Amino acid sequence: MPKPTCQDVSVLRITPHGPEGLSHGLWLIELENPGWQAVRPGQFAMLRPTAWGFEPLWARPFSICRATPERLAFLIQAVGRGTRLLTGLKQGDTVTVWGPLGHAFNTEPGVRTLMLAGGVGIAPFVEYSAAHPTPSNLTLLFGHRPPLSCYPYEDITRLAAASAFRETSPQDIPLFVARIEEAMADHAGGLALACGPTPFLRTVRNAALKLGVRCQLSLENRMACGIGACLGCVATDSEGHHVQSCTRGPVFWANEITL
Amino acid sequence: MDQSVSLAGLNLKNPVMTASGTFGYGLEFTPYGDLAALGGIVVKGLSLKPREGNPMPRIAETPSGMLNAIGLQNCGVERFLSDKLPRLPWKATPILANLYACDPDEFGELAGVLAAEEGVAALEVNISCPNVKEGGVLFGQDPSQAAKVTEAVKKRCGSKPVMVKLSPNVADIVGIARAVEAAGADCLSLINTLTGMAVDVRTRKPRLANVVGGLSGPAVKPVALRCVWQVSRAVNIPVVGMGGISSAMDVLEFILVGAHAVQVGTANFTRPDFAFRLVEELPQVAASMGVTDWESFRGSLDVG
Numbered sequence: 148m149p150k151p152t153c154q155d156v157s158v159l160r161i162t163p164h165g166p167e168g169l170s171h172g173l174w175l176i177e178l179e180n181p182g183w184q185a186v187r188p189g190q191f192a193m194l195r196p197t198a199w200g201f202e203p204l205w206a207r208p209f210s211i212c213r214a215t216p217e218r219l220a221f222l223i224q225a226v227g228r229g230t231r232l233l234t235g236l237k238q239g240d241t242v243t244v245w246g247p248l249g250h251a252f253n254t255e256p257g258v259r260t261l262m263l264a265g266g267v268g269i270a271p272f273v274e275y276s277a278a279h280p281t282p283s284n285l286t287l288l289f290g291h292r293p294p295l296s297c298y299p300y301e302d303i304t305r306l307a308a309a310s311a312f313r314e315t316s317p318q319d320i321p322l323f324v325a326r327i328e329e330a331m332a333d334h335a336g337g338l339a340l341a342c343g344p345t346p347f348l349r350t351v352r353n354a355a356l357k358l359g360v361r362c363q364l365s366l367e368n369r370m371a372c373g374i375g376a377c378l379g380c381v382a383t384d385s386e387g388h389h390v391q392s393c394t395r396g397p398v399f400w401a402n403e404i405t406l
Numbered sequence: 407m408d409q410s411v412s413l414a415g416l417n418l419k420n421p422v423m424t425a426s427g428t429f430g431y432g433l434e435f436t437p438y439g440d441l442a443a444l445g446g447i448v449v450k451g452l453s454l455k456p457r458e459g460n461p462m463p464r465i466a467e468t469p470s471g472m473l474n475a476i477g478l479q480n481c482g483v484e485r486f487l488s489d490k491l492p493r494l495p496w497k498a499t500p501i502l503a504n505l506y507a508c509d510p511d512e513f514g515e516l517a518g519v520l521a522a523e524e525g526v527a528a529l530e531v532n533i534s535c536p537n538v539k540e541g542g543v544l545f546g547q548d549p550s551q552a553a554k555v556t557e558a559v560k561k562r563c564g565s566k567p568v569m570v571k572l573s574p575n576v577a578d579i580v581g582i583a584r585a586v587e588a589a590g591a592d593c594l595s596l597i598n599t600l601t602g603m604a605v606d607v608r609t610r611k612p613r614l615a616n617v618v619g620g621l622s623g624p625a626v627k628p629v630a631l632r633c634v635w636q637v638s639r640a641v642n643i644p645v646v647g648m649g650g651i652s653s654a655m656d657v658l659e660f661i662l663v664g665a666h667a668v669q670v671g672t673a674n675f676t677r678p679d680f681a682f683r684l685v686e687e688l689p690q691v692a693a694s695m696g697v698t699d700w701e702s703f704r705g706s707l708d709v710g
Contacts, residue, residue, distance in 0.1 A: 150437040151437050151438075152437065152438075153438050153677055153678050153679045195676065195677065201470040201471075201623070201624045201652065202469065202470055203467055204467055204470065204471060204472055204623055204624075204672070204675070204676060205467055205472070205675060205676070206675075206676070206677070243677050245438070245677065245678055368462075369463065369465060371465055371467075371472065371675040372434075372674070372675045372678065373678075374430075374434045374435070374678050375430055375434045376428065376429060376430035376434045376435070376674065376675070376678075377428070377465065377474070377476075377675055378459065378464070378476045378479050379463075379464050379465030379474065379476070381459075381462060381464070381479070387458070388458060389458050389459055389479055394434075
């Protein structure tokens with residue numbers, strides 16, 4: 148695996164995703180690619196604008212949504228202080244970026260693969276679909292609350308079969324869970340990959356274990372360093388040991404961790 | 407100018423070391439710089455047996471700082487010596503093993519194991535970590551307890567220097583420093599984190615599962631400077647200063663108040679090449695401040 152690097156790069160483009168991205172706080176940020184040649188889908192990067200000084204202190208981890216030789220794209224939802232500040236960046240601003248970090252999703256070209264995404268967790272599947280040698284084996288099931296246009300959903304539908312489920316009230320959750328289980332049952336001999344909020348990952352994990360589907364989950368955890376040093380992002384593995392989400396993950400086999 | 411520093415028998419290329427708990431086992435940082443360029447590396451606190459540490463959440467961001475309650479998760483001394491230390495550039499830069507135990511005998515045993523390793527240049531004794539409920543802070547808060555631990559480690563450490571890391575969570579840090587010096591410590595490092603907490607009004611829960619944790623980062627720098635200033639004037643052994651160092655100018659501030667060397671901690675989280683960049687910047691910044699040698703600059707604070 149190529150060595151990660153830490154560099155200061157420029158914001159090339161920053162824009163709300165789609166016509167309603169602004170009101171829902173969903174942005175696409177494109178940075179200069181600092182020379183990362185082999186980004187694998189599911190890997191992440193740490194982003195910290197140089198203007199932050201001591202405040203906020205930590206960089207923020209983001210899944211790499213798209214990597215080309217020229218640019219790295221990140222889908223960022225403004226949900227807290229750090230993400231709000233990041234979505235306020237302007238073209239030409241400088242961001243310290245380190246990566247690519249962590250373990251990627253498995254790519255198994257001949258295997259029917261189900262991509263399960265919750266909200267902003269759709270990000271890695273854009274790169275995953277683009278890099279996959281046989282996208283005809285891919286199916287996306289996408290759960291979301293803001294409108295579909297706020298997400299790079301169409302970047303995936305161009306390549307892979309996809310369906311979306313919009314959750315508008317808590318009553319919709321059992322319906323979405325049923326859709327997840329149905330899709331997973333349909334991929335019994337295949338591979339399922341999931342990225343999204345922890346309750347969603349828990350649902351996916353339970354379904355995978357129940358149905359015996361091989362499944363990988365990309366965990367989201369608060370991180371200070373992203374490189375395995377701070378021990379602030381640990382998950383608990385199936386033997387009860389604490390393992391760093393950043394270096395041992397963020398992608399784990401569902402049966403190897405607890406949630 | 408010559409950047410090197412002599413510290414209790416250790417020869418450092420420069421006064422910048424990395425602080426325990428913020429630099430992993432060192433190896434995590436190899437993609438981002440040359441470990442051998444650092445003045446020294448203090449590794450993550452080690453215990454005799456591996457420890458899983460505290461439940462999550464363990465870290466919280468606070469104004470110009472952070473709280474942590476990792477609970478001394480570590481791979482245990484055996485795995486450190488077999489898997490980590492051989493891959494560190496211990497011939498090129500001093501590796502300091504930070505150690506933690508629950509009683510003086512265990513401290514002694516652990517010190518004996520570590521000191522016997524050629525690749526371990528010195529020991530840093532953690533008597534002040536506030537996160538572990540079964541001890542730590544008690545040793546560091548009581549001069550006689552702190553002295554007991556120091557003696558136990560000194561007895562087993564052979565010729566390796568012993569650095570004792572002091573807690574700021576005490577009424578009189580100078581009293582503790584003097585007790586540790588009298589017990590045979592070769593040098594002191596300070597400060598460890600300040601006990602603090604952060605809460606969430608919306609969920610009405612603490613932000614750390616452990617409820618309280620250790621505050622670090624630029625927010626604690628004034629406290630650290632005060633402690634280093636007071637202690638370095640009161641003892642005859644060298645002092646290594648730390649607490650919120652985020653720039654070359656901060657390094658100079660700590661040396662100005664009396665530190666022989668410094669440790670960089672939380673800043674390593676703001677970018678993984680932080681310590682390497684600091685080492686590169688320091689000579690230029692020191693020169694621009696008219697510093698011609700560390701010896702004459704150290705402790706030259708003019709208090710009128």
